[in-house]
Amino acid sequence: MTKTIKHVLIIGGGFSGMATAIALRKHNIAVDLVEIDPEWRVYGAGLSLGGATLRTFQELGILDEFLRHGFAGRGTQLCTPDGTLIATLPTPDLTGTAIPGNGAIMRPVLARIMEQATRGIGGVDVRLGCTFTAIEQDADGVEVTFSDGRRRRYDLVVGADGLFSKVREAIFPDAPKPRYSGQAVWRAVLPRPAEIACTRIWTGAKTKVGVNPVSADEMYLFVNEERPSNDFVDPTSFVAQLKDLLAPFPAPLVQWMREQLGEHSSIIFRPLEGMLMPRPWYRGRVLLIGDAVHATTPHLGSGACIGIEDGLVLAEELAGAPLEQALESFMERRWERCRMVVENSMRLGEIEKCGGDKAEHARIMRASFEALAEPI
Numbered sequence: 001m002t003k004t005i006k007h008v009l010i011i012g013g014g015f016s017g018m019a020t021a022i023a024l025r026k027h028n029i030a031v032d033l034v035e036i037d038p039e040w041r042v043y044g045a046g047l048s049l050g051g052a053t054l055r056t057f058q059e060l061g062i063l064d065e066f067l068r069h070g071f072a073g074r075g076t077q078l079c080t081p082d083g084t085l086i087a088t089l090p091t092p093d094l095t096g097t098a099i100p101g102n103g104a105i106m107r108p109v110l111a112r113i114m115e116q117a118t119r120g121i122g123g124v125d126v127r128l129g130c131t132f133t134a135i136e137q138d139a140d141g142v143e144v145t146f147s148d149g150r151r152r153r154y155d156l157v158v159g160a161d162g163l164f165s166k167v168r169e170a171i172f173p174d175a176p177k178p179r180y181s182g183q184a185v186w187r188a189v190l191p192r193p194a195e196i197a198c199t200r201i202w203t204g205a206k207t208k209v210g211v212n213p214v215s216a217d218e219m220y221l222f223v224n225e226e227r228p229s230n231d232f233v234d235p236t237s238f239v240a241q242l243k244d245l246l247a248p249f250p251a252p253l254v255q256w257m258r259e260q261l262g263e264h265s266s267i268i269f270r271p272l273e274g275m276l277m278p279r280p281w282y283r284g285r286v287l288l289i290g291d292a293v294h295a296t297t298p299h300l301g302s303g304a305c306i307g308i309e310d311g312l313v314l315a316e317e318l319a320g321a322p323l324e325q326a327l328e329s330f331m332e333r334r335w336e337r338c339r340m341v342v343e344n345s346m347r348l349g350e351i352e353k354c355g356g357d358k359a360e361h362a363r364i365m366r367a368s369f370e371a372l373a374e375p376i
Helices: 015-026 051-060 063-069 107-120 166-171 235-246 252-260 303-320 323-353 358-372
Strands: 007-011 030-035 046-050 071-073 076-079 085-089 102-106 124-128 132-138 141-146 151-154 156-159 179-191 199-203 207-213 218-226 267-276 286-288
Touching: 007 015, 007 151, 015 030, 015 051, 015 107, 015 124, 015 303, 046 051, 046 107, 046 218, 046 303, 051 063, 051 102, 051 303, 063 102, 063 107, 071 207, 085 358, 102 107, 102 218, 107 124, 132 166, 141 156, 156 166, 166 286, 179 235, 179 252, 179 323, 207 235, 207 252, 218 235, 218 323, 235 252, 235 267, 267 323, 303 323, 323 358
Parallel strands: 007 030, 007 156, 030 124, 076 199, 156 286
Antiparallel strands: 046 102, 071 102, 076 085, 132 141, 141 151, 179 218, 179 267, 199 207, 207 218
16 A cells, blocks of 8 residues: 555545645645535534634635635633623734634635635546445555446545545444534624624533624624533524523623524524544545544534644645555544544533533633644
């Protein structure tokens, strides 16, 4: 398994898949990318990002576009339900850079930026409305049959098809399944008051309310709530339920946001699930990355980050070593960092849903931000 990597298939056109495609092309590796959605849609509201994610944007060549359309700043303010400031957690600038420590952007906006970069770099064959139907590998390559009837051979297949990965199901049938965390998150986009210049969080007994700017004139609201069972929630009740969650927070800004919500509001509700697949994340010439192996709850705003980093690290390793050595080195560089994000995020959720130690919560956030600022 020492053949030089010349042609890679990426299954899944999300953030991890697109980042991998861009990074591989920077190392002159040809890429096919298949995405099952014929319209390449991305759903969701705002996406919180740490400085480490902005570093990946710089390496991918999209940081300037992000700064034009999103938000970058420093620090996270922690407040009591009435708005009293408890602490401001630093979000460290990355050593040797002028990249801010955190930021946010609308998910569809980031997807458009990355799609343009993927299509614009050249050498990436994007096929939409297409996925695999069979993967057969030998010592020298991987034969893939596609849903459009084509059959092609590759040096490596990368499964970047998300939390409910079909590649994982096919290659690692005994892998752990996603686990419901006992929390859910509500999100909505609102006008941004001038006073919101960084992330602000109000911590209640078992509910956390936060806002993050996503552009010059918009911010997104997120509310984490304890929800013991993962039951269906009727979308017609979204406005009323979100208003009820905000009612116990007397902070003036929280109550102002509550008044803005109505039937016109686009509210997104999502049960929080996660999973961490044991190492290794590859079998032969098929590798899993992103949410397919390390799906995390959003408590550290780093799910997209570690998935995008996977693509950058993989491209670096493939460019400098034979495949087997490159995959082993990839795992050495990715395992501990991704484990830290998944497990620390889960712990933060546990503290929130049981009304646990706020000081421990702050310590974990601070230590995690510092670790994420380190080189990958």
